[in-house]
Amino acid sequence: MDNEYYEPGGGNIADAGHQYARQIGRTRVVGQKERRVDARPLVTGAPVYAAEYEQPNMLHARILHSPHAHANILHIDTSKANALPGVRAVLTHEDLPRVAHSTAGQPYPETSPYDAYLLDRRVRYVGDWVAFVAADTPAIAEEALSMIAVEYEVLPAVFDPLEAMREGAPQLHDPDTTHPISGQHFGDIYDAAHNLAAHEEIHHGDFAATMREADIVVEGEYRVPFISHAVLEPHVCVAYLDGYDRLIVVSSTQVPYHTRRQLAAVLQLPISRIRVVKPRVGGGFGSKQEMVLEPVAAALALNTRQPVRIEYSRQEEFTAGRFRHPMIIRMRSGVKRDGTLLALSMHSIGNAGAYGTHSFTVTRSTGHKTLCLYRAKAYAFRADAAYTNLPITGAMRGYGAPQGFFALESHIDEIAHRLNMDPLEFRRKNHVQKGDWDPMEMVEEDGVWRSKRQFRSCGLPQCLERGSAAFGWGKPFDRGDGKPFRRGRGMATAMQGSGVASFELGGASIKLNEDGSFNVMTGATDIGQGSDTILAQIAAEALGVDMGKIIMHSVDTDSSVFDYGSYASSTTYISGGGVKVAADRVRKQVLDVAGDLLDCSPEDMSIVDSVIYTPRGPSHLTVADIASETLYGKHRQQIMAKGDFWTDDSPAPFFAQFVEVEVDTETGRVRVTRAVNALDLGKAINPTLASGQVEGAVAMALGYALSEEVKFDEQGRVRNAGFADYKVMSTLDMPEMTTILIEDTEYSGPFGAKSAGEVPTNGMAPAVANAIQDALGVRIRSLPITPEKILQALDEL
Template sequence: MSKSDDPTPAGETADTSEAEEANPVEWDEAPNNRKAPGERRTVSHREEKDDARKIVTGEAKYTADYAREFPDLAEAVIVRSDIAHGVVEDIDTSRAEAMEGVYAVLTPDSPEVPDKPYTSAGQSYPEPSPWDLRVLRRKARFVGDPIAAIAAEDKDTASKAARQLDVTYEEYDAVFDTTEAMAPDAPQIHDEADVENVQPGADYERNIEAQATGEIGDVDAAFAEAAERADLTVTETEWETPYQSHCVPEPHTTIAHRDEDNRYHLISSTQVPYHTRRQLAHLFEVPIRDVRVSKPRIGAGFGSKQGMIIEPIAVALSEAADRPVMVETTRREQFHAVRNRRPARITLRSVVTDDGDLRALDMEAVTNSGAYGPHGMTVAISIGKKPLPLYTHTPNIRFGMTAVHTNLPIAGAIRGYGAPQGHLAVEGHMDEVARDLGIDPLELRARNVVSEGDFEVASGVLKDGEYGRRIRSCGLDECIAEGRAAIGWDDLEQPDEAHLHRACGVALTVQGSGVPGDELGAAHIKMNEDGSFILQTGAVDIGPGADTVMAQIAAEVLGVPPADVLVQPSDTDISPFDHGAYASSTTYITGQAVKKAAEDARGMLFEFASRLLDEPESAFTIGAESVVSEASGASVSLEEIGYESVYGDEVRAHVMGEASHCTEESPPPFGAQFVDVTVNEETGEFEVNDMVYAVDCGTALNPDLVEGQIEGAMHMSYELATGDGITFDADGRPEVMGFRDYDMPTTADQPPMDSIIVETHEPTGPFGAKSVAEIPVNGVPPALSNAIRRAVDVRIGDMPITPEKVKTALDETR
């Protein structure tokens, strides 16, 4: 897409486009959506997370806890490839099948196992991921590929049976590096003829899953101009990130069985019940009505459960064993056989004036999808489209991405969804530009950063035609100011020891609120006789407290305490439709559906109040657990309405409300990450003294939960910055088998953290809210890298940042 034939330098105004005119700053906002803090009954209050006490007392029920409800339950073990690349020529199952207590042994040739391609990515239909997976695989493409599965009376028996399988392979050469994978003579991992729903730019002969480039303005012309002018500076940087595990406390778990109506019923720790239902129906060729997916409490997801990973194996085993089957992954499987954050290599070039105005940004990302393609294209796209909106005023922007297959584990969705990799590059690069110009890094950002009222186009760099979104809320200036003061940016005290150096680093962050135009949330609420309510949504609370916030939103509309709104867990037979928990969409999308449904129910309350008080409906407002006439002051309690509505003599009708919500809007939250570090120039060791994150998430509907999201995400971000990630030996075998091997910071290792909430008002969100779940995971790697650069003048661009890398870089400068 081209913004104009003659790119407009930063600081000047271009002609208004049709897209910009179609997205005015003003938004037709419901009058009750904008409430002053003192007028809010339940939202913005620090309500206790509704399941907190159940979790800490052990009363909460997770998927595995439902096993006791199935006396004839079988437990499963998945047999996985121990080679990185090759064909399974034969699996001798005879000894395993002869064992007592073994109910079923499945191979790719078993009749219960579908032999058709699908994607595990839990995304909307049609999925923007290739259909390149099989339930059990004849061709192994990484160490950990599922090639067989066993159901037995218990897991110990299933594990013993698994060791009795005799597997014969024809082994192929493997490739583990993305550059080598794209070479003409590299082993070919997929045959395009075996893949359906092939993605744009795919070239399977070069192991490329997807590829795309987009441009705003004329980037080459900007660099050509810079080569001729002394007042334009070109800066080039390179960045790299490793595999990262989600480290969810609860492993992937699914129980599959046939219910009394002979339908498939799955109890599963999934973030996407409705997507899983659809995909299972497609895979097993049954009507959607014959599949039910129930989601109990989930022990965290972080994107790892945004996919149909073990559910098909559970169904196939249940069919073969003719009984309920539970598949529960081991911690070892969680690290190498489920999903992880994909590694990325990113290069970034820029052109900037002597005054610090950005004239061009040229970004290229190559990602490692691993052996298969779920989320491969969309995450790679997000590496650019997520952080580049910070500098949308840059008149010339180009972004290219290439998603590459290797014989390493499958990458997938994980908190941030490409944004952490992209922010490392963009925000690290900005500090290098500031150094080249000799100006303060905050000053450089202030000259170029997006602000409220702007029409942001950079997130559409890969789209055809004109695209843009209006920024109707942006608290970046306040985030920077508050974070700067909290970290002590302007008054750091240097250590007395000459070999110790202290400095602060900063990184700005941005995310989104759902996938614009590609989300749907629905809600249904009904009133009990006593004036309490039952709320049903398809939204999936994966731990952060979404159910609590939904109750607060409904309670705000209906005038009751949040405790009087019981939120039911997601179940595809009972709950309204929802795309699931991903893309920071739950509060923004489903929250708006809940607000609308509660308003629908409120309309019925007013109808009954009108009959009971003999006043027009227009006279009423909601009071504390009552409906109040603004004209006369008369009131009627919700309990009175509840009994009248279902037992009254004149009109009987159940007070209910329902609504759906989808939108083309995706208002970005904004944040500023600050890190204070002391570096030992003699050893390369560094100590993080403090981490401060200030976030604009619109209205904080529950400040306790917002702060919990910030601190949890900062911990995850700090791990990406300093942990070793998941490593492999020369044959592609994982070297991380459990938490003992994984370099995740413990509570003793975690530096101090401070969270700051900067409230703005987003008119398109429920009571002014935007998202907050993912954005804080983006900032620590670039902020820490920038802090070390300012402290001792060395740049670490490949994560993790380690004392050894700092020491090596220091030695090279001497």
């Protein structure tokens, strides 16, 4: 952990010919380890989170959850609860409009089925919502929950996705998903009769014919578990009506604008009547790329006309929050004896839980974001997402890719072993190269198939070279004697995107103040990843000022530019791209006025540390002088501009993970003792924040590898709803860690940046499985790799 390899501008800058090329590598603010703009409130415990927001006469809401995995609600009697002193409202499905929608925080129209209702006559998992209560205190609200009498007709339930897809399985949803506003059918469930929330197939080349050319065919089935984001700030929001009768929702969300639109649909209000404010967010990891509690607080606030606060308990986060899709993934590939990969196939079956939020895109990403890591003549990918009577799986950091990479990178290791090849050499021989086109992004135009995505930057060779060197890959090490320890080494590689190609919009508006400072009002949501700091650095760099001159504003849908939100590794690349456009425009406005005052062409001028420069050198004017001139002098105007960014592209960051494990052959316990993480992120706008993203993602992935799994009993109830029984990594579980940042410039990104937040989540689990194979000679194909699985595998040797 003490060696942080970092070389500013160490990427491939020789690929010139782009407008930013000359700026990259000689920046003043970008690339620096600037302190976070929000460091002070975070370390002082300032009340900056949604959880801490207060209003006079604020009520406290609680939700009645279903005790059954599948049931019809025959009757609800709320009279006793309503009569309890201090109770202000009890709402059931009879009190609310029945509006089919998806809670997925995706652009309109969402690519998720419209299978959810705020409250329904039917409940589909243990924890599903039955009724909402608002009361003067949390204790009264909780007491009221126990006084609601519900008569259920219990229905047969199904928990296994393979069983759910069979004929005759209990059917969770009716195929009635007509959108209430447009009347369109875009929110259709793929095949409600077979509980298929989503289905996707991607083919490239002639898979069957190519497999016939193969010398060796390798197959394997891999399983990944149901896990929780275990986000530390639970879902929480406060909703109230302001003096103008508008609905204000202060929420811990990654997607303020999508939430505003979905709230309007579900509550049948005009968008103009809703304002969503995102204060500080205490972590998201995808769990808040969803509308979750906002409509509950809003419906109760509209009903009572008092402010309403609702916060999930830890128990509720673990039973009625959002989770990562568990999957069964089957791999089948063909290779030549010389180690040339010919054909690659994957079939993933995801468990969508009770509602299909994000199911199509997550299960699609399991192949779409992973198989393109390798060159092959043919690819075949199929994904199914099945409804079951379990809690809702949705978006989680990596978005289907951690599942896919566990299967793919375990499978690649198995292929290399079959060929007696070093897994690193096999990867070097077959991985994607700069300039390649994405085989998963084929489109047909005039009868000709072509790819629409090119990998113009690719630092994977450097990740492998510098990562393996720092790790000592191929060097001898103490393998242990099995009394009781054995040690082994493994590796994995990975990639991701930067935003969702064609489905993004983000940016900021920037306004000059009279002291030469700038308000940057961004639509991007800082959820802890540090986007406020990153975007401030991009703005400061482009404006030619230092960080002290930038004032960041969190999202308020009344005043921020439209932004799709923080997900899919999009904030630096997409929102940062928009911030740079805005800052370039503002700088031009400043220089236009300065040029007039100095009788110089604006194109020949620049701003450095807030001083206006002409070709003769520094002038006597500063940005503050220009502000004063425009606000009080002869060039009177408000200097201000907006910038936004969207693209058909989604450049890929690349990642290589190297680990050493120590296995106790008596207890089955696995410890990762050392990890080298090498990330190509295009450009580290802030190396401290970038390495922090890598370290955190690797730690989260270590939990995925070794310990994390939400367990259910035979009735579909969560058995380990809390940190005592759901084990996330602690300081003592962490390996000695080295993080290497590689900068292979991405010329379409702001100052050459791609992304960093998700891709490091992809490597740890397969690298650990591969290292265990190296240590013990056994292959574990299901996560988490618990001591029981190790001992069972050793028994079967």
